Amino acid sequence: MLSRDDARKLIDQVLSYSKADDCQVTIGERDLAQTRFAVNSITTSGRSDGVAIYIWSTKDRRTGQVATNETSEDALRKAVARSEELAGFAPPDPEYVEPLSPQKYPEIPSYDAATAAAAQKEILSAVKTAVEASQAKGVVSSGYYERTASALALGNKRGNFAYATRTRAEYSLTSRTPDGTGSGWASAEGHRMGDVDGARIAGIAIDKAVLSRKPRPLEPGKYTVVLESAAVSDLLAYMFGLGGVFDARAAEEGRSLFTRRGGGTRLGEKMFSEKITVRSDPFDSRNPGRPWVGNVEVEIGGVGQIFFGGAGVAGPSYLPTEKIDWIEKGVVKNLVYTRYWAEKKGVNPTPLPAANLVMEGEDHSVEDLVRSTERGLLVTHFWYIRYVNLQTVQVTGLTRDGLFWIENGKITHPVMNFRFNESPANVLANVEMLGRPELSDNRIVPAMKVRDFTFSSVSDAV
Amino acid sequence: MDLTRRRFLELTGSAAAAALAHELFGLPELNAQNTGAGKPSEALSALAEVALARAKKLGATYADIRINRYRDQVVALRSTPDLATGKLNHVPAVRDTGSFGFGVRVIANGTWGFAASRIVTKDEIARVAAEAVAVAKANSALQKQPVRLSPVKAYVDKYTTPHQRNPFDVPIAEKLALLERANAEVKAVPKVFSANSTLVAHSEDKFFASSEGSRIQQYILQCYGQVTAAARDLERRVSRQRNYSPSPYTAGWEAIEEHDLPGNGRRIGEEVVEHLSAPPVTPGRKDLVLMPNHLALTIHESIGHSTELDRALGYEANLAGTSFLTPDKMGKFRIGSEIMNIQGDRTLPRGMSTVGYDDDGVKATEFDIVKNGVFQHFQTIRDQAHLVGEKESRGCCYADSFDSIPFQRIPNVWLKAGTKPMTLDDLIAAVDDGILIDGRGSWSIDQQRYNFQFGGDAFWEIKGGKKGNMISRVAYQSRSTDFWSSFEATADQRFWQNHGLTSDGKGQPTQINAMSHGSSPSLFRRINVLLTD
Numbered sequence: 001m002l003s004r005d006d007a008r009k010l011i012d013q014v015l016s017y018s019k020a021d022d023c024q025v026t027i028g029e030r031d032l033a034q035t036r037f038a039v040n041s042i043t044t045s046g047r048s049d050g051v052a053i054y055i056w057s058t059k060d061r062r063t064g065q066v067a068t069n070e071t072s073e074d075a076l077r078k079a080v081a082r083s084e085e086l087a088g089f090a091p092p093d094p095e096y097v098e099p100l101s102p103q104k105y106p107e108i109p110s111y112d113a114a115t116a117a118a119a120q121k122e123i124l125s126a127v128k129t130a131v132e133a134s135q136a137k138g139v140v141s142s143g144y145y146e147r148t149a150s151a152l153a154l155g156n157k158r159g160n161f162a163y164a165t166r167t168r169a170e171y172s173l174t175s176r177t178p179d180g181t182g183s184g185w186a187s188a189e190g191h192r193m194g195d196v197d198g199a200r201i202a203g204i205a206i207d208k209a210v211l212s213r214k215p216r217p218l219e220p221g222k223y224t225v226v227l228e229s230a231a232v233s234d235l236l237a238y239m240f241g242l243g244g245v246f247d248a249r250a251a252e253e254g255r256s257l258f259t260r261r262g263g264g265t266r267l268g269e270k271m272f273s274e275k276i277t278v279r280s281d282p283f284d285s286r287n288p289g290r291p292w293v294g295n296v297e298v299e300i301g302g303v304g305q306i307f308f309g310g311a312g313v314a315g316p317s318y319l320p321t322e323k324i325d326w327i328e329k330g331v332v333k334n335l336v337y338t339r340y341w342a343e344k345k346g347v348n349p350t351p352l353p354a355a356n357l358v359m360e361g362e363d364h365s366v367e368d369l370v371r372s373t374e375r376g377l378l379v380t381h382f383w384y385i386r387y388v389n390l391q392t393v394q395v396t397g398l399t400r401d402g403l404f405w406i407e408n409g410k411i412t413h414p415v416m417n418f419r420f421n422e423s424p425a426n427v428l429a430n431v432e433m434l435g436r437p438e439l440s441d442n443r444i445v446p447a448m449k450v451r452d453f454t455f456s457s458v459s460d461a462v
Numbered sequence: 463m464d465l466t467r468r469r470f471l472e473l474t475g476s477a478a479a480a481a482l483a484h485e486l487f488g489l490p491e492l493n494a495q496n497t498g499a500g501k502p503s504e505a506l507s508a509l510a511e512v513a514l515a516r517a518k519k520l521g522a523t524y525a526d527i528r529i530n531r532y533r534d535q536v537v538a539l540r541s542t543p544d545l546a547t548g549k550l551n552h553v554p555a556v557r558d559t560g561s562f563g564f565g566v567r568v569i570a571n572g573t574w575g576f577a578a579s580r581i582v583t584k585d586e587i588a589r590v591a592a593e594a595v596a597v598a599k600a601n602s603a604l605q606k607q608p609v610r611l612s613p614v615k616a617y618v619d620k621y622t623t624p625h626q627r628n629p630f631d632v633p634i635a636e637k638l639a640l641l642e643r644a645n646a647e648v649k650a651v652p653k654v655f656s657a658n659s660t661l662v663a664h665s666e667d668k669f670f671a672s673s674e675g676s677r678i679q680q681y682i683l684q685c686y687g688q689v690t691a692a693a694r695d696l697e698r699r700v701s702r703q704r705n706y707s708p709s710p711y712t713a714g715w716e717a718i719e720e721h722d723l724p725g726n727g728r729r730i731g732e733e734v735v736e737h738l739s740a741p742p743v744t745p746g747r748k749d750l751v752l753m754p755n756h757l758a759l760t761i762h763e764s765i766g767h768s769t770e771l772d773r774a775l776g777y778e779a780n781l782a783g784t785s786f787l788t789p790d791k792m793g794k795f796r797i798g799s800e801i802m803n804i805q806g807d808r809t810l811p812r813g814m815s816t817v818g819y820d821d822d823g824v825k826a827t828e829f830d831i832v833k834n835g836v837f838q839h840f841q842t843i844r845d846q847a848h849l850v851g852e853k854e855s856r857g858c859c860y861a862d863s864f865d866s867i868p869f870q871r872i873p874n875v876w877l878k879a880g881t882k883p884m885t886l887d888d889l890i891a892a893v894d895d896g897i898l899i900d901g902r903g904s905w906s907i908d909q910q911r912y913n914f915q916f917g918g919d920a921f922w923e924i925k926g927g928k929k930g931n932m933i934s935r936v937a938y939q940s941r942s943t944d945f946w947s948s949f950e951a952t953a954d955q956r957f958w959q960n961h962g963l964t965s966d967g968k969g970q971p972t973q974i975n976a977m978s979h980g981s982s983p984s985l986f987r988r989i990n991v992l993l994t995d
């Protein structure tokens with residue numbers, strides 16, 4: 001992995017080719033080991049080492065952006081020259097924000113040497129456990145295990161520099177009964193492979209597959225639901241992060257849930273249940289974040305986002321990361337202010353665009369939530385959620401891999417999957433009881449009991 | 463020092479170590495004829511030889527290498543008024559992205575193995591080939607059936623997307639000027655809040671060599687643009703967007719010029735303002751007339767995905783899901799009405815999935831997916847064809863990067879036009895109570911592709927056979943087979959339009975794929991329409 005010194009040298013090398021007023025560079029290196037299996041057998045598996053170098057050159061508020069994975073001296077010179085050439089063509093950006101002067105970035109331990117050293121052999125052992133357990137129970141399992149180790153660095157002509165390393169392991173599997181009427185799913189993740197208990201999630205997925213066999217249809221309508229933490233995390237992705245729902249500018253421009261009637265924002269309003277407290281906390285050791293805002297690693301090898309000027313809504317600001325409350329006891333505490341919008345509004349920029357989410361819970365297990373429910377549905381997780389109306393955050397999607405009827409505090413039978421049309425904003429208002437927070441899909445969230453959740457049609461899918 | 467760090471630093475210091483992408487691939491040819499007798503680069507063939515020889519020596523029974531270079535250019539312009547002064551801020555984004563590297567795929571002990579690297583040197587190619595073999599051998603412990611590949615001819619050829627002007631050669635200033643004109647047309651409509659427009663060019667230089675003798679060099683070029691208008695009503699706390707998203711094509715800049723972004727900018731500006739105050743739909747069973755740029759996504763989700771063989775066999779069960787179509791339904795299961803004829807096709811002119819050869823080295827082809835409403839064939843790749851008793855792959859293999867593992871992806875999947883003379887107006891005239899839907903809105907479908915919900919970008923009421931005013935808050939729900947069974951009429955070939963999609967995700971890790979779903983405007987009877995928020 002690229003060391004701090006190597007990263008600094010490489011960034012200095014790139015900056016030394018720059019003739020622009022400003023130049024900003026980010027580097028990411030990612031070692032990915034991954035294995036997919038399906039129908040109780042490995043389908044694809046591989047190892048790759050990806051690199052991405054992003055360069056922003058600015059002259060007279062005109063910015064050109066280049067990304068490359070070629071790191072020879074010649075290629076780097078050409079990349080810098082190209083970014084300057086593009087800057088020359090671009091018109092001046094009226095919303096340009098200057099690169100940061102040297103910042104003090106926090107150290108956040110998120111690298112685990114044992115995880116970085118692990119690869120195919122360790123992954124294979126988890127896969128073998130699942131396959132053997134599946135065969136023993138007569139179900140068919142499919143899954144995906146990946147582990148990444150990455151080094152990330154940023155620097156600019158004004159002397160700012162930061163470096164961080166990171167590891168992560170993610171494992172999910174789906175078990176299906178051979179008659180095709182039952183399906184169960186479970187996942188585990190963490191920055192340490194040691195935290196990913198493969199045998200445990202294989203057990204959950206297999207049990208759910210067997211329990212969900214031969215589901216019965218139920219009329220669509222409004223029901224009380226117990227959402228497991230994975231289902232909560234699936235929904236909250238559409239409230240925090242995706243779509244820019246918390247973006248202050250979108251609110252003020254009249255495009256968001258947080259737009260006040262007639263103009264302005266709903267900051268400070270109590271819009272949700274008193275039980276709801278949500279923050280971003282990159283320092284939470286259960287899911288440590290990055291030292292700065294904006295990441296590099298997801299873009300490696302993929303088609304990158306468009307960054308308007310490197311500082312717009314979608315762009316990374318590279319400010320030091322901080323803990324911040326979004327909702328406190330149901331009250332909207334903060335909205336996301338980009339550096340441009342913050343400067344315009346005379347407020348401090350928000351350090352995080354709703355990453356590293358942590359929602360407070362209550363001291364209840366999922367079983368407790370079920371026990372407290374007279375009539376309702378237990379939801380394992382959701383699938384294919386899309387916005388129907390970004391302004392109300394109405395989304396649609398489907399339940400998947402285990403939907404069960406609850407009667408008088410007990411699970412009685414599996415139910416056919418439903419499509420839902422609902423807003424997570426309503427869900428956060430209609431909460432009745434919370435479980436203990438757990439890490440699921442990068443968010444630490446509790447299971448939830450929620451009233452009046454709207455299911456709109458039945459799906460035949462298993 | 464660990465291996466990756468050493469390799470990284472070796473390269474950074476020296477210009478001589480690695481091949482430079484642009485030198486290896488050369489310049490793409492304009493107006494290519496693609497006769498089938500093209501000559502791939504000798505330098506690329508020599509590099510490939512290293513991987514194939516190394517894999518064979520280590521016991522691989524099959525090997526291939528893809529040496530690929532990708533380029534993306536995005537030019538965008540967002541025109542938003544300053545809230546305090548009302549002055550229009552034009553915020554540009556200009557970005558060039560590139561990546562280059564190779565991936566080696568082998569079969570050893572009857573099991574696939576894969577490894578990749580961005581360092582294109584002979585030493586690194588040999589190392590990565592050995593790593594791919596090691597991965598295959600380790601995984602073979604869990605392999606139940608050995609991988610079997612359907613036969614393919616050895617091709618030596620060069621293919622280039624036909625194009626007249628390479629979009630990467632079009633000056634940025636010319637692109638920005640076009641976007642400025644488009645945004646200005648949108649903003650010329652009073653009550654429009656903001657305008658946003660984008661131009662994208664994507665190219666793939668691909669070289670494929672296999673241990674079975676193929677040496678194939680391809681240049682695939684995609685080009686597209688769009689313009690978006692937004693309007694808002696602060697009192698009602700409602701905002702709406704309207705897009706003009708002409709079909710992405712495998713083509714050159716000439717396609718962008720055909721699209722007339724500025725001319726359509728004015729139209730969508732007017733339509734977004736109408737949409738903002740359009741009355742809500744009355745929900746219930748209604749007839750739908752769907753335009754090709756809307757139907758593309760419905761075809762994609764209900765037919766494109768359900769006819770992927772890997773899904774049907776359970777290979778995608780952990781994420782994308784399985785399918786309501788299973789191999790026993792081939793040739794006999796009725797999906798829709800008699801007029802439903804759907805092709806799988808990697809040869810369609812300008813189709814976003816159109817290539818000379820797929821990433822298995824199989825020559826591009828066209829095949830029946832649905833004929834007269836009955837399901838015919840799955841999309842397949844070489845290691846799947848035998849699983850449904852077929853002798854050859856249908857050429858649907860693709861990987862989105864040199865370091866992605868090739869797997870089965872949706873080709874161009876298009877609906878044949880009606881054979882009887884029929885216009886869009888004829889379809890509308892046949893509707894008493896219905897909705898005309900244009901463009902894409904929200905979309906969602908279950909993991910076996912039964913139950914779906916679609917929105918749209920714009921909706922017009924149809925009453926008594928006449929197109930009326932815009933309405934709002936429309937979505938419709940159906941089951942794939944119910945929906946296609948209610949497919950009553952489709953306009954003839956004069957109205958048929960190709961429509962490309964650029965970002966279909968599948969697999970773990972997720973890979974992106976592009977394809978086209980052409981159709982003519984089509985009529986569907988009595989579909990369940992919802993009133994949304």
